[in-house]
Amino acid sequence: MKPVAGVIGGGVVGAHIALALAKRFTVYLIEKNPKLGQETSTRNSGVLHAGIYYPAGSLKARFCVEGNALSRELFSKYDVQFASSGKYIIARDETEEFELEHLLENSNRNGVSEMTRVSMKKFNETFPYLKARGAIFSGSTGIIDAADYMIALAALLDRNNIEVLKPCTALGIVAGPKIETNRGTLEVDVAVNAAGLYADYIAKSAGIANYEIIPLKGDYLATRSFPLHVPIYPVPNHVHGTLGLHLTPTFSSEVLFGPSEMPCNRKDDYTIQTSFNVFYESLQKTFEPAILSNIELYEGYSGNRPRAYYMGKRCEDFTIIEHPSSVIHLIGIESPGLTSAPAIARHVASLV
Ligand SMILES: Cc1cc2nc3c(=O)[nH]c(=O)nc-3n(C[C@H](O)[C@H](O)[C@H](O)COP(=O)(O)OP(=O)(O)OC[C@H]3O[C@@H](n4cnc5c(N)ncnc54)[C@H](O)[C@@H]3O)c2cc1C
Numbered sequence: 409m410k411p412v413a414g415v416i417g418g419g420v421v422g423a424h425i426a427l428a429l430a431k432r433f434t435v436y437l438i439e440k441n442p443k444l445g446q447e448t449s450t451r452n453s454g455v456l457h458a459g460i461y462y463p464a465g466s467l468k469a470r471f472c473v474e475g476n477a478l479s480r481e482l483f484s485k486y487d488v489q490f491a492s493s494g495k496y497i498i499a500r501d502e503t504e505e506f507e508l509e510h511l512l513e514n515s516n517r518n519g520v521s522e523m524t525r526v527s528m529k530k531f532n533e534t535f536p537y538l539k540a541r542g543a544i545f546s547g548s549t550g551i552i553d554a555a556d557y558m559i560a561l562a563a564l565l566d567r568n569n570i571e572v573l574k575p576c577t578a579l580g581i582v583a584g585p586k587i588e589t590n591r592g593t594l595e596v597d598v599a600v601n602a603a604g605l606y607a608d609y610i611a612k613s614a615g616i617a618n619y620e621i622i623p624l625k626g627d628y629l630a631t632r633s634f635p636l637h638v639p640i641y642p643v644p645n646h647v648h649g650t651l652g653l654h655l656t657p658t659f660s661s662e663v664l665f666g667p668s669e670m671p672c673n674r675k676d677d678y679t680i681q682t683s684f685n686v687f688y689e690s691l692q693k694t695f696e697p698a699i700l701s702n703i704e705l706y707e708g709y710s711g712n713r714p715r716a717y718y719m720g721k722r723c724e725d726f727t728i729i730e731h732p733s734s735v736i737h738l739i740g741i742e743s744p745g746l747t748s749a750p751a752i753a754r755h756v757a758s759l760v
Contacts (some may be wrong), residue, residue, distance in 0.1 A: 411597035412435045413760070414587045416578040416610055418553075419449040422602035422739055423561040424753035429760070430568040430596070436594055437565060438587065439574040444565075445558030449746065452626075452712030453639075453656050453664065453677065456480070456490070456550040457744040460497075461644055463650065464517040467726040468618055471748035473519055476548060478750035486560045489553035491657050496526065497637040499542040500693055503727050507643040508544050515546070522547025537699040538640065551639065553659045554746065573620070578603065580613025584733050588613075598760045601737040605675040605714045611737045616729070619739050623675050624648070624715045626667025627682040628708030634699070636663045640693065645669065649724070650713075651743070653690045666693070678710045716740025726752070730759060 413429045413495045418439030426437040441447070456476055462468035483490040499505040508525075515523045526543040565572055578587045585599040601610040608621040642652040648669040656664045669684035686707075691700060716723040716739045726748070727739040738758055745752070 409437075409503060412436070412595070412599065413598040414438060414592065414594050414596040415600040416581075416587065417604055417607075417744035418444040418572065418574060418603035418745055419447060419602065419604050420445060420558065420561065420749040421560070421604075421738060421752055422600070423480075423535045423565060424749040425600050425602055426570050427561075427564055428753035428757040429567055430570055432454060433598065436596070437570055437572045438576050438578050438589060438594075439572065440577040442575050444562050444572070444574070445554070445650055448711055448714060450554045450558060451709060452554060452746055453654065453667065454552045454658065454746070455495070455639055456552050456657060457747045458515065458523075458546045458548040459518045459520045459744075460511050460515040460523070460546060462518065462744075463724075464514070466724075467728065468516040468744060468748070471726070471751040474751035474754075475744070478754070479747060480550070482560075482750065483552070483557075486564065488560045489556040490550055491659075493552045493638045493657070494522075494545055494547045495549040495641060496531070496543050496545055497641045498538065498540040498694075499643060500539055501541065504505060504643045505542040508542050511643070512544060520546070520548065535640075537634070537696050539694060539696060549639065549742070551657060551659075552746070578610060581610060581735055582613065582734075585614075585732075597734060599735045601735070602741075604741065605712055607714070607737060607739045607741075608716070611739060612737050614731060614737070616731050616737060618719045618728070620717045621675070621714050621740065622717060623672045623677075623712035624650075625670040625672035625677070625681060625710060625712055626650075627670065627680045627710045628664045628666030629687055629704055630662045630664050630708035631704040631705050632662055633703045634663065635661070640694075642690075645664050649722070662708075667676040667706065667711060668707065672712060675712060677712070680707050680710050713742045715742060718733045720737075728752070728755065734760065736760065
């Protein structure tokens with residue numbers, strides 16, 4: 409008889425952890441919604457990140473680079489909608505040009521491949537409607553259909569005989585370890601808390617008191633006013649610690665514009681709250697005025713970044729801790745969590 413593992417949270421991270429444990433454990437995956445991936449895992453930009461931004465030596469840098477390669481293998485093997493589009497990061501003024509140099513240096517430190525400085529003559533010919541003074545290109549960035557990805561993961565869980573309990577809400581992890589749920593108690597040998605925005609509540613039940621997840625809302629608008637096949641990012645926003653409002657093509661020929669950075673009190677609030685002016689100001693900085701008046705924007709969707717704080721101080725990196733023995737918590741798995749998921753899972757499997 410195999411030992412039993414219980415994973416709380418059927419987002420991209422919990423699904424990958426369940427798969428990574430399935431060879432050695434009988435695995436139960438507990439998800440409170442009727443379907444997998446209904447929260448942050450499908451409410452994001454759908455970009456497979458390269459690892460450009462994160463401090464060298466951080467878990468984000470390591471898991472992003474590893475996760476990029478592992479995800480590509482999975483997408484190709486299981487036919488997940490993915491395009492190896494690359495992406496541009498543009499500078500719109502002199503300070504931002506300086507920032508591009510930092511990003512090139514940092515990606516080099518993180519072992520990111522296919523980073524190049526772009527000839528502006530060529531760039532301006534391809535994107536005459538953008539106000540860019542400088543640009544870099546990341547060849548190892550891509551775009552994913554996150555909903556299709558979650559469907560593929562659900563099929564893989566099934567194929568690996570993982571019991572998915574849904575809808576089923578975990579109420580906490582108590583000594584044993586035991587996972588208490590609204591459908592009864594599950595006795596396990598290993599428990600994993602991959603509850604995304606709610607990982608702080610589950611951690612508290614297991615005796616970890618000082619983490620709090622305060623969502624940072626990211627709203628998207630969308631447009632079909634111009635074609636785009638490659639994401640265009642500004643330099644990162646250091647005030648909010650985000651990547652800034654970017655343009656991302658989707659598989660339905662829409663172009664997403666966002667996500668914004670809005671303080672938000674409720675973890676389950678997915679209404680769009682960012683004022684149109686915030687989007688417009690950013691567009692004004694990026695687009696030539698002639699095209700701007702022809703861009704029609706409509707509401708897209710909203711996602712909540714699971715931003716973690718330890719005793720009031722923001723956790724810049726992913727937090728992965730074991731407490732008590734055989735209980736692993738994943739806290740603050742914000743971007744690049746979609747990219748990093750298979751690498752995070754491999755790491756968690758190595759801990760148990
Ligand atoms: C606006 C935005 C843009 C982003 N863009 C990108 C991007 O382009 N690229 C990238 O790599 N990353 C991106 N990210 C980050 C990425 O989406 C997340 O890091 C990733 O989805 C986290 O996955 P998860 O499985 O940890 O969390 P979730 O998807 O939130 O999954 C957690 C699951 O746990 C379940 N759950 C919670 N509590 C309980 C409970 N008590 N009992 C049972 N189940 C429970 C939830 O219902 C949920 O399904 C973005 C995030 C946001 C918000």
